Amino acid sequence: MLHKRDKSNIIVFDFESLFMAIKSLLLIQILITIFCNTAFSKEPCNFTVRGKVIHDENNEPIEDAYIWINELEKGTISDEKGNFRIDDLCKGSYSIKVTFLGHQEEKKKIDIERNASITFRMKGDDVLLEGIEIHGHRDAVITTSTVSSLTGRILDESRGKNLGEMLKQISGVTTFTTGANIAKPVIHGLHSNRIMILNNGIRQEGQQWGSEHAPEIDPFMADEIAVVKGAETVRFGPEAMGGVIVVNPPSLPVSKGIKGEVNLIGASNGRSGTAAVNISGGSDKIKGLGYRIQSSGKYGGNIRSPDYFQSNTGVRELNFSGALGYSSTRLGMELFYSRFQTTLGILGDAHTGNLSDLQAIIENGRPFREADFTYDIVNPRQEVIHDLLKAKAHYHLSNGAKFNFQYGFQQNQRQEFDKRRGELNNRAALDLELFTNTLDLSYDHATRKHWNGSVGLSVMQQVNNNIPGTGVTPLIPNYDMYNLGFFAIEKFTKGHLELEGGLRYDHRFVDAVRFNQNQELEKKIYTFRNFTAFLGGIYSISQNITLSTNFGSAWRPPNINEQFSQGLHHGSAAYEYGNPDFKSEQAYKWINTFSYTGNRFNFELTGYLNQINHYIYLNPTEEQLVSLRGTFNIFQYEQTNARLWGLDLTSNYEIHPNLEWYARGALIRAKDMVHGNNLPFIPVDRIESGLTFKMKQVGKLTQNRITLSNLAVAQQKREPDFDFAPAPSGYHLWNMSMSTYIPIGDNKLNVGLAVTNVLDTAYKEYMNRFRYFSHEMGRNITLRIKYNF
Amino acid sequence: MKKLNLKLLSALLVPMAFILASCEKDDPVPEVDQEVITAVTLTFAEVDDADVPVAGSAFEVVARDVEGISLGNSPEIDVISSLEAGKKYQLEISLYNGIADEDVTVEVAEDDTEHQFYFLGSALVGEAAFLTYAYNDSDGNGNPVGLKGNIAVDESATSNAGTFRVVLRHDSNKDFTGADDPNFENFEQAGGESDLDVTFQVTL
Numbered sequence: 001m002l003h004k005r006d007k008s009n010i011i012v013f014d015f016e017s018l019f020m021a022i023k024s025l026l027l028i029q030i031l032i033t034i035f036c037n038t039a040f041s042k043e044p045c046n047f048t049v050r051g052k053v054i055h056d057e058n059n060e061p062i063e064d065a066y067i068w069i070n071e072l073e074k075g076t077i078s079d080e081k082g083n084f085r086i087d088d089l090c091k092g093s094y095s096i097k098v099t100f101l102g103h104q105e106e107k108k109k110i111d112i113e114r115n116a117s118i119t120f121r122m123k124g125d126d127v128l129l130e131g132i133e134i135h136g137h138r139d140a141v142i143t144t145s146t147v148s149s150l151t152g153r154i155l156d157e158s159r160g161k162n163l164g165e166m167l168k169q170i171s172g173v174t175t176f177t178t179g180a181n182i183a184k185p186v187i188h189g190l191h192s193n194r195i196m197i198l199n200n201g202i203r204q205e206g207q208q209w210g211s212e213h214a215p216e217i218d219p220f221m222a223d224e225i226a227v228v229k230g231a232e233t234v235r236f237g238p239e240a241m242g243g244v245i246v247v248n249p250p251s252l253p254v255s256k257g258i259k260g261e262v263n264l265i266g267a268s269n270g271r272s273g274t275a276a277v278n279i280s281g282g283s284d285k286i287k288g289l290g291y292r293i294q295s296s297g298k299y300g301g302n303i304r305s306p307d308y309f310q311s312n313t314g315v316r317e318l319n320f321s322g323a324l325g326y327s328s329t330r331l332g333m334e335l336f337y338s339r340f341q342t343t344l345g346i347l348g349d350a351h352t353g354n355l356s357d358l359q360a361i362i363e364n365g366r367p368f369r370e371a372d373f374t375y376d377i378v379n380p381r382q383e384v385i386h387d388l389l390k391a392k393a394h395y396h397l398s399n400g401a402k403f404n405f406q407y408g409f410q411q412n413q414r415q416e417f418d419k420r421r422g423e424l425n426n427r428a429a430l431d432l433e434l435f436t437n438t439l440d441l442s443y444d445h446a447t448r449k450h451w452n453g454s455v456g457l458s459v460m461q462q463v464n465n466n467i468p469g470t471g472v473t474p475l476i477p478n479y480d481m482y483n484l485g486f487f488a489i490e491k492f493t494k495g496h497l498e499l500e501g502g503l504r505y506d507h508r509f510v511d512a513v514r515f516n517q518n519q520e521l522e523k524k525i526y527t528f529r530n531f532t533a534f535l536g537g538i539y540s541i542s543q544n545i546t547l548s549t550n551f552g553s554a555w556r557p558p559n560i561n562e563q564f565s566q567g568l569h570h571g572s573a574a575y576e577y578g579n580p581d582f583k584s585e586q587a588y589k590w591i592n593t594f595s596y597t598g599n600r601f602n603f604e605l606t607g608y609l610n611q612i613n614h615y616i617y618l619n620p621t622e623e624q625l626v627s628l629r630g631t632f633n634i635f636q637y638e639q640t641n642a643r644l645w646g647l648d649l650t651s652n653y654e655i656h657p658n659l660e661w662y663a664r665g666a667l668i669r670a671k672d673m674v675h676g677n678n679l680p681f682i683p684v685d686r687i688e689s690g691l692t693f694k695m696k697q698v699g700k701l702t703q704n705r706i707t708l709s710n711l712a713v714a715q716q717k718r719e720p721d722f723d724f725a726p727a728p729s730g731y732h733l734w735n736m737s738m739s740t741y742i743p744i745g746d747n748k749l750n751v752g753l754a755v756t757n758v759l760d761t762a763y764k765e766y767m768n769r770f771r772y773f774s775h776e777m778g779r780n781i782t783l784r785i786k787y788n789f
Numbered sequence: 790m791k792k793l794n795l796k797l798l799s800a801l802l803v804p805m806a807f808i809l810a811s812c813e814k815d816d817p818v819p820e821v822d823q824e825v826i827t828a829v830t831l832t833f834a835e836v837d838d839a840d841v842p843v844a845g846s847a848f849e850v851v852a853r854d855v856e857g858i859s860l861g862n863s864p865e866i867d868v869i870s871s872l873e874a875g876k877k878y879q880l881e882i883s884l885y886n887g888i889a890d891e892d893v894t895v896e897v898a899e900d901d902t903e904h905q906f907y908f909l910g911s912a913l914v915g916e917a918a919f920l921t922y923a924y925n926d927s928d929g930n931g932n933p934v935g936l937k938g939n940i941a942v943d944e945s946a947t948s949n950a951g952t953f954r955v956v957l958r959h960d961s962n963k964d965f966t967g968a969d970d971p972n973f974e975n976f977e978q979a980g981g982e983s984d985l986d987v988t989f990q991v992t993l
Contacts (some may be wrong), residue, residue: 353959353983360977369962369980419960419982421896421903424823435812465815471823471889478814515819518856568858570982575858627858628826630986 045090049110050599051118053078053098062122063152065100080152087657098122117599119543144491144500144536145230145550146593146606148173148650149246151223153703157739157752159784160265160274160298163197163217163225167245170227171664172606172648174683177768178212179347180270180303180313180777185215186767187229188608189644189668189682190242193559194585196232197245200336202390202408203237205436205462209476209559211769215245216340216386216412218319220263220276220296223250229606229648231552231589233532234502237458237485241554241587241612252292252325252334256284262787263296269780271373272300272315288327295320301375305775306762311371312345312378329396336390344384345377350770351419351570354630358573361773362725379425383415400446404456410436418570424471431467432476436460453490459483464560466514475567476560477514477522483507496540504532508557516566524563528584530555544598551590558582562616562637572724572769574635575625576618582639587612600654607647615642617672617679620722642679644670649687662709663689669718680720684730684766686713698740706738716766725772728764733757739784752784825857827887829955829987831869833878833940840939842879852987857888869953869991872920875944879925881937882906882955884985897957898936901928904984905958906935908971912951912991919946919993920953922971932963935971942993949993957985 053065061082068075069086071094078084089112096118098106103122110116148170150158158166164175164183175183176191184191197204197215207213219225228244236244253259258281265274276296283289298317302309321338349367352358361368389409396402412435415428442456460483466474489502510526536550565578591608619638624631646668653661665687670679690709698704716727739752760779764771828851835846848871854864872878884893897904908922921941924933935957961981962968968979 348960349980351982353981354986356986357977357983364978367980368978420824421893421900421959429824437812461812463812463814466817468818468820470820473820473822474817478817480814511814513814514817517822519819521817625858626863628829628852628854628864628985628987629858630983632858 045088047089047091047112048085048087048115048599049089049096049112049118050083050085050115051120052597053082053084053100053120053122056121056123060147060149061151062100062103065098065120065122067120068097068099070095070097080154115599117543117597119597143228143230143232143235143550144498144538144548145228145232145552146548146591147226147228149224149226151225153739155223155225156750156786157737157754157784159220159263159276159786160267160782161219163215163219163245163247166219166225167227169664171650172229172646172666172668173227174666174686174767176211176681177765177770179350179768179770179774180310181315181344182212182214182346184211184213185245186683187227187243187245188610188646188648189670189679190610193239193556195242195245196236196240197247198236199247199388200249200338200390201392201406202388202410202438203460205410205434205438205460206384206386206412207414207432207434209561212346212382213414214344216342216384217247218296218317218321218338218340219247220278220319221249221294221321221338222247224248229608230536230550230591231534231554231587231610233554234487234489234504234534234552237460237504238483238506238508238530238554239556241556241585241589242610249292249294249321249323249336250280252290252323252327253280253282254288254290254327256282260789262789264785265782267300267780267782269777270300270303270313270315271375272298274298286326290325290327292323293321299375302371302373304373304778305366306760306778307775308366309371309373310347310774311367311369312348312376312381314345314375314377316343316377317341331393331395333393334391336388336392338388340384340386342382342384343377344382346380346382347770347774348378348380348419349773351380352573353570355573355624355632356630358724358772365773367774379417379419381417383413383417383428385411385413387411397446402444404440404442404444404454406438406440408436408438410434410438412436427469427471428467429470429472430475431470433465433467435463437462450492450494451490452493453488455488456486458485458487460485473517473567474514476564477512477524479510479512479560481511482509498538499535500537501535502533506530506532506555510557510560512560512564514564524580526557528557530584544596546595546597547593548595549590549592551588554587554589556585556587558584558616565637568632569635572635573632574620575632576635576637578637579639582616582637583614585612585614585616585639602650602652604650605647606649607645609645610643612642612644614639615672617642640675641673642670643673644668644679644682658694660692660694661689662692663687678718678720680723681767681769682716682718684714684716684727686711688712690735700742701740702743704738704740706736708734708736710734713765727766728771731761731763731765733761733763734759746789748788750784750786750788752782752786754782754784756780756782821889822857823886823889823891825886825888826884826893826985827855827857828853828885829985830883830885831955831989832881832883833869833872834881836877836879836939840877840879850989852989855887864987866987866989869989872940872942872991872993874919874942874946874949874993876942878940878942879937880922880940882935884957894936897934901934901936902930902932902963903960904928904934905932905961905963905968906938906971907956907958907973907976908935908938908954909956909974910952910954910988910991911948912953914972914974917948917951919943919948919951920991924969924971928963930963933969933971938971946993951991953989953991955985955987955989956983958982959984 053062063080065078098120106120164185167173167185174186177183226246232240260279263276278294280292300315303313323336325334392406394404414432416430418429439459444454462481485506487504491500508528513523532553534552538548563578563580565576589610593606595604621634623634650664667685670682688711692707695704711733715730735756737754742749831850834842850867852866912920926937958981961979965979
């Protein structure tokens with residue numbers, strides 16, 4: 001009987017858990033109806049042309065394209081989503097021209113009899129503009145897989161958050177958190193080594209295996225953060241089975257002049273201050289030479305939950321990056337360096353001594369120690385430094401082909417300090433240094449009628465060292481790793497159809513060695529080989545409707561901790577041990593997206609299925625370990641077959657030129673197909689909806705927006721068989737934000753005020769590892785000032 | 790121009806080749822586990838009416854876990870069997886890390902404001918209790934530690950067997966209400982974590 005009920009759970013959409021979310025939407029729906037019925041009165045010259053400008057090759061929106069109606073000598077500029085509108089048109093025939101730097105001019109004739117909608121697909125200008133190629137320098141992800149990005153205003157409004165928190169604005173992306181400061185992005189239920197982060201084109205290699213190891217990335221560096229939701233192993237190498245996060249800095253200037261940006265952010269919760277500066281310019285002596293320097297810092301104290309301060313949750317961050325680039329007709333080169341440095345406090349109560357400690361604090365439901373506000377950070381804490389040095393070049397051959405070179409060097413230093421006795425408090429209990437060299441070479445062949453594509457080679461070499469002297473037997477060994485991959489991708493484009501396929505072969509060699517707890521030398525050598533492939537397509541049924549599908553395979557060799565773990569995990573009073581004989585995980589992800597871009601209504605629905613064979617997970621055994629320190633649960637890494645599927649929804653509707661409604665939601669199901677269990681830590685069904693009130697101009701203030709939104713998160717009813725405590729109940733959060741742009745001469749000031757958790761609701765999030773004994777952040781008021789010069 | 794470009798490319802490639810070649814893992818260094826307690830010794834000594842230990846009366850009870858916290862081994866725990874009804878004893882606790890060959894007692898004494906022992910189990914708490922513990926030491930702030938204390942055995946004990954649980958708390962709030970009671974059963978509420986949680990059997 002029980003088995004049967006379990007089965008029905010995965011198939012039947014859980015209406016019950018979304019019911020409260022729908023209820024909250026009802027009010028908004030009523031408002032919409034009222035506005036719709038009052039907003040429009042007919043006048044002779046009140047037709048509107050709306051449209052979207054996108055890159056022809058990848059459907060990415062183009063911001064700042066110039067749209068001009070010849071007959072009226074009237075024009076406008078596309079916004080960050082590529083959208084534009086021209087109001088107050090009379091009935092008649094017009095010719096519209098769209099121009100964008102580095103692209104061929106697009107012209108269309110339209111007859112206006114009613115409101116119209118047009119999409120302009122801009123083709124890259126292969127005949128280089130003024131000898132300088134602009135678009136080729138962008139690392140825009142060109143794929144048939146579903147891509148969602150944060151750019152422009154949306155990015156501005158989320159400044160000051162960490163990468164994980166920022167990405168939550170994309171439906172289907174959530175976070176896996178450890179307390180208030182550590183957030184790992186989760187794409188379609190997968191995180192850590194099952195997704196990939198491309199930091200300025202280089203695959204980020206930190207100690208990603210740990211759930212408390214947040215990505216070492218400064219989001220201030222980026223002007224675009226995109227999420228590719230498909231399996232992208234072929235393009236980017238092993239581990240990209242759940243998706244890829246692409247963090248792109250702006251392109252370097254190629255003409256003379258200096259511009260810059262200053263961001264100042266203050267937040268009430270944690271009483272944190274964040275500052276960021278970004279200056280870029282081009283040389284007036286050497287044409288095509290540009291540079292950028294950028295720095296950001298953050299200083300924050302204890303985070304407040306509605307009823308208490310969370311002890312030791314302060315944060316420090318200091319980041320720097322610099323880039324130098326040169327661009328000519330044929331050659332483009334870039335040198336980039338970045339440093340990310342952070343100190344993170346970890347909630348003291350999370351470090352439990354044994355199982356009865358853990359059970360006591362879970363029963364208490366909140367930390368035992370009463371904390372006050374302080375900026376001080378004590379143990380347990382993390383000190384992390386990540387350096388990245390990158391050199392990149394491309395060269396256009398005379399036959400139209402292009403050769404790309406990219407080299408990256410990364411150094412990741414991670415120190416974790418525990419609460420210990422005496423002098424040991426000043427010694428890291430975990431002290432790791434990870435060096436990674438990556439070399440990517442690729443050749444894009446000349447476009448032949450409908451075909452273009454590339455072949456490439458990527459080499460990765462990695463060294464992991466434990467810095468001796470921790471006084472703790474290391475959790476993971478020292479190792480050398482080499483990965484060699486070859487790939488070929490080919491794309492066919494004809495009319496409204498794009499088809500793309502690719503193949504890749506990877507060979508990985510790992511040589512690991514360590515002393516185990518019994519002081520015996522353990523040495524293991526591994527070789528992993530794998531083929532992966534993908535096939536995808538995009539078809540534009542009409543100007544408004546686009547369908548895309550992508551089927552890709554992916555693989556992930558077992559993490560070093562999954563193979564070698566043998567020791568105590570204090571946060572979960574668990575003794576974990578790995579299995580050195582694991583096979584690689586094999587994933588097959590099929591993702592489909594339906595997208596409608598209309599006059600006033602936009603809608604995107606994504607559905608996916610991800611089958612992962614040999615899925616590695618931490619299984620609670622029923623055994624316990626008794627020691628002088630007390631009792632511990634024994635957890636063992638095991639392999640099974642997992643199946644994940646889900647839906648992402650994004651939609652917005654312009655009720656009135658001054659009022660917009662949006663909604664985004666995600667639903668996900670994950671099952672262990674061998675044992676019929678639910679997988680642990682799978683994001684809960686959620687829906688967020690909001691109303692934005694927009695005013696183009698109020699006095700000197702432009703692009704004014706006020707948004708009120710609601711996030712409804714259900715309770716996780718598909719819990720794994722074992723958990724320390726039942727899943728927390730669902731919750732509702734109300735958030736609001738407002739922002740405006742003020743022109744000051746040629747410069748621009750952007751001021752934003754946001755309040756999250758307006759009602760100071762006390763709640764727990766299922767995806768927080770500390771949910772057993774702590775609540776999420778209470779009300780937080782953030783003031784942002786950004787000055788562009 | 791073309792030559793220059795090649796030069797630039799090779800300028801990028803050459804240093805990279807060096808970095809690729811020079812990076813190899815270090816030989817691992819065995820770590821001596823510093824945080825482990827492999828032996829807990831309870832030293833009981835009978836005391837006279839003036840609380841002065843009677844010479845030659847001391848005896849030791851030991852709990853050992855030679856490998857520290859690792860799979861497959863359970864600690865060996867002696868039975869406390871030499872206490873006599875109606876008598877008073879001094880109890881001193883010493884802790885030893887056999888892996889690093891270190892006397893952990895000294896470390897606890899140095900960080901005494903961050904450590905406190907609690908004495909629980911059926912021999913000390915509840916209706917059948919027949920032992921009474923009292924702290925006989927204090928830290929820099931005048932709060933008890935429990936490295937040294939006194940135990941009185943009930944003269945008319947209704948039971949002659951029970952458990953004797955020793956818990957060492959690290960980083961707890963000693964000012965928490967009730968935290969100065971050696972038999973404080975809700976010691977978790979004072980925060981901190983257990984460095985030691987071992988249960989002896991006791992028979993009179």
